[in-house]
Amino acid sequence: MEDLNQEVDRIVAGIGSAPSDVIAILHAIQKRYHYLPEEALRRVCRTTRIRPADMAGVSRFYTQFRHSPVGRHMIRICNGTACHVKGAERVFESFHRELGLEGSEDTDRDGQFTLQKVACLGCCTLAPVVQIDQVTYGHVQPESVHGILHEFLHRPAGHGPPHGAPAEDPGGHGEIKIGLGSCCIAGGGEKVREELVRCLQESEAHPRVKRVGCVGICHRTPLIEIHPEKGPSVLYDRVRPEEVAGIVRRHYPPLSLPRRWKNRAVHYMERLLGDSGSAPDCRPPMDVRDPAVDAFLGRQEHIATEHLGQMDPLDMQDYLDHEGFRALRRALGEMAPEEVAECIRRSGLRGRGGAGFPTGEKWRVVRGSADPVRYVICNGDEGDPGAFMDRMILESYPFRVIEGMILAAYAVGAREGFFYIRAEYPLAVARVREAIRLCRQEGWLGENILGSGFSLDLAIREGAGAFVCGEETALIASVEGKRGTPRFRPPYPAHQGLWGHPTAVNNCETLAVVPWIIRNGAESFRTHGTEKSRGSKVFSLAGKIVRGGLIEVPLGITIREIVEDIGGGMEPGRRFKAVQIGGPSGGCLPAEMADTRVDYEELTGAGAMMGSGGLLVMDDTDCMVDIARYFLDFTCHQSCGKCTFCRIGTQHMLEILEDLCAGRAHRDDLQKLEEIARNTRQGSLCGLGKTAPNPVLTTLAYFRGEYEAHLRGKCPAGRCKALIRYSINGSCIGCTLCAQRCPADAIPIEPYRRHHIRQERCTKCDICREVCPAGAVEVG
């Protein structure tokens, strides 16, 4: 107890004891104890001005906070949209089985692992994704769970943190760029980088190994781009650590003969001993003029993501070399604050967070306030499952967003600003924190910036697992250290925001665009996009397409162009069925509406929404009722609970959708579902509740036939477990593989004979279908 008190006091002393520090204190206590011991919370209340009621209210609002002890390792199963459609539920069940958990247990008997479903981890192109502590696994199949646990427990120690000091000194041998966004790391990028460094040491070549931000081609991670001193650069995709040696040898032959001989010998032995058929030496690079890459990048226009894949995120010099801070210099040197706001207003830039409010207009209102205390806040609480634009922008362009923040603060007259970043993005938090430190050090932040007389400081506030905090009034409440519940507007934050003062809350993508506009002028921004929706928009493209990733496209592009040209269409044999735009606030538009243009008004008119930019493509194996259920499950759990319609309406919609998916629904339930949806849309307090019915209303409008099929107990897509059965057809070769792997003992072993499934035992885990070499397992 004595220890705990001291430890807690130390934490509080390091953070502060104001009521607004409570979330940071809770994060620190949880980091120390892996959960929040009640005694620790009581101690905080005794020693600070934080009241027990506020402590309890806050600690039990945010889902990141745990109130009971956990296992030594946390297994987080991503429950994002892309993971959902690619079978996250089955992966979860497989872990559940593998750990011997029963019912609602989440920790195994040895206290080794705790299993948890989490909100989107933002690695959608690698779906389904699982994180064990800091290690991320992509493309996880139910089958591979056993192997993953084994590999995790036997992984080599000493993996460095995925961030840190900028790249080594250039050694005069050109440059190797390696993408290290979260997706790349999840795809094994860090291991590839380590291997690269190791091989280069052996080769005695000293190219600069440069970590760069997200390249956007997330479906082909990890990526290495080699820039020799002379000649064109070469790009390698989906690099595996064991291929690195070959790549390095190709470009940087060992200089000294003995070492060359030694290396050859070692690799010869490796090839003799290893059973890999593909020789690492012969690894072909990816053609940069590869038509696929061309198509993927060709239609894009990079503004927020300018210099994509070229810069080290935390190398200030690199940023300066790529026009960094030129906008700020210009604004502070030549422009009055009003001119900055006016320039943004003229550009037609609208908020990229979803609602599309004109940014310059918002700034003008804040600027015009009589209150001298004003704030700027960067909204990085990207919580939509299936969206990872903000994460990528914060991870790859922290200086750019900071520059946007400084410009915003200058325009509105704020001296203080906050980044609000969700806790699920540790890499983004770490990079922004480091970037702020560097900016302070170099005089881009602090007192009297560039001698202009303008001063600004920025701080970070981490979220703690609450989607609703993306709503600006809830976000402000959270920054103030309260439960993240929205309040009624008006007053709008631009009039009364943080601590009652005028506050400009802008999304990070919006801020990332601002420097470009100031640099290039409002007119050139207006040449991108459409009449009412100017500029470009970053989307995370994921789901059942050939090429997923992070894209930035001009507004006004059609859905078809995105899906077919950039995304490369469906995987072979599959039919394009629908796109989900805007996540839980958006809607599902059918393939027939693929010519809808992506701009604020057209999407809203179709019942969807720009949202923050998640774009999930679905094929004929995806069930629209299940998708609606998935999103309602999400919003229902993310509802803050404040207003009647959202709190109870989302719950009832979810219950009806669950009944539909389980074949228990009655005919009049469809009408009730629609009724509740309309009431919730009309009567909810904030954007979350008002838009939560969109996935239901759009699927009801465009896919009503599927709902009716569920009423009859049929799931046409073969997705809803309760409505399908597995069987084995005549193609069975009697190999017994399915019977051996079935975790439920539902398939008796009958060598050389056609197997059959005992329905009463089958858990529909899909493993038999996955392992069958003859394609004999049918779902119907």
Place this chain on the structure above:
Amino acid sequence: MSLIRFRIDGREAAAEPGTTLWEAARRLSIDIPTLCHRVPYEPVTSCMICVVEDVATGRLLPACSMPAAEGMNIATDSAAVREARKAALELLLSEHVGDCEAPCRRACPAYMDIPQMNRQIARGRPEAALATIRRDIALPAVLGRICPAPCEKACHRRAADGAVHICHLKRFAADADLASSSPFRPDCRPPSGKKVAILGAGPAGLSAAYYLQIAGHGCRIFDRHPLPGGALRYGVPPEALDRSVLDAEIGRILALGALFHGERTLGQNLTCRELLESFDAIVLAMGSTEMSVLDGLGVEVRENRVVVARGGHETGRPGIYAGGNMIGEGKMAIRAAAHGKAMAAAIDRSWHPREESAESVRRFHSVIGRLQQGEPEQFLQEAIADGPLAPPGGFSQGYPDEMAAREAARCYQCDCRKKDCCLLRIYAGEYGSQPRRFKYGRRRSVRIVLEHPRISHEPGKCIRCGLCVRIAKAHEEEIGLAFVGRGFDMRVEAPFGESLDRALVKCARECAESCPTAALAFRERLEK
């Protein structure tokens, strides 16, 4: 500062900037309903009952938080507003775990306040219990002997260890009164000068006479038999109903001033014309009769039944009412008695529309339904655990005092502590909400927390408005209350598992008074 000008329900309004629509409406004496807002606390926009319509846009706005704006045109009671309020109330009711009235009372055709009677008997106050009974039942000693007791079939305790012997408790209180030297006398209003003819001296006619006399209207009861009682005297065998009890109870009714005329049969020695000319109202309660004798009254008869207004007793002819078996609703005496009371109330209302009726009006009900496992234990906190008690001399003898009190103390008291002032119930009634419209999934469990010496906490009745959380904060309670969790599972609790008596040291009383439902209430139940 210049005033903002706008319109509410077509009326011109002016207010300082920042005035909410709710405040502005109140100044015009327009009452906008709300559950979560209470002066002087800051509005939080939670319940969404206070929505009003912006006529120009059709948008619904929460009046408690929306500031008035120049040129606004607000409708506080449009069809869209009423529909939205109804839906919000229905959503709140869909997860509301509580019976407004106990199931016994709902099952009682006379809608008698049974739990209150039980409490009064349990506290050793049978005379108070009798007053409760007589508010709805004019012949309690009689019905205490012959009633088939639908109330006991509905009793929540029936499935556990047997229903409370409600009917015998009623008899106990009534018998005590009949034996008392200072029996119960209802307060009668001064004579109104109105005269009512009652045809039939059975349970319906007698009950009508009792309540009409209390309301100050003079009654004459006509019956074809020589003595009053109707089916009670000429149908029920004497061994089931001692005639001395019947005579005594009828005596109480006649003592209020009603006059009985025996051996007067309509169509023979009593004419329709006579009735129409001499009386201000006529009650038809003759039980089964030859319908042709009614021809002269001009009431409509179909399939041997007098046609009355749906759910009421008014015939097509003003001033003429019908009840009991004449409108065909089965043979239960308690039902006939209930009709008599309802006819009296209807007649009284027709003459004094503004006056509050003495009748217990059947109102909106939230209903728990069958109790689930573990729930009887919640109620047992306030009831004794004994199984049903039988009088030592058998049920034909009735309970001795001490035993009646114990049997009455078995009552779960499942009626709501705030049944008369719960805003959710009042508004649900006002907006015609259907409590089951949005019921889905499993219901929450009944929990009754009695940690605080004076305040009860029933989480299943909480609508999450957070008034108590705000009140505790405003009073700077050291522990206070908090919202924990979020979304549908959000609830109000004292932090760190503290008990309510420690959490609310300064403002428990205000919390109990302010809670719009009985989630927080005074443990002590006030008698009506």
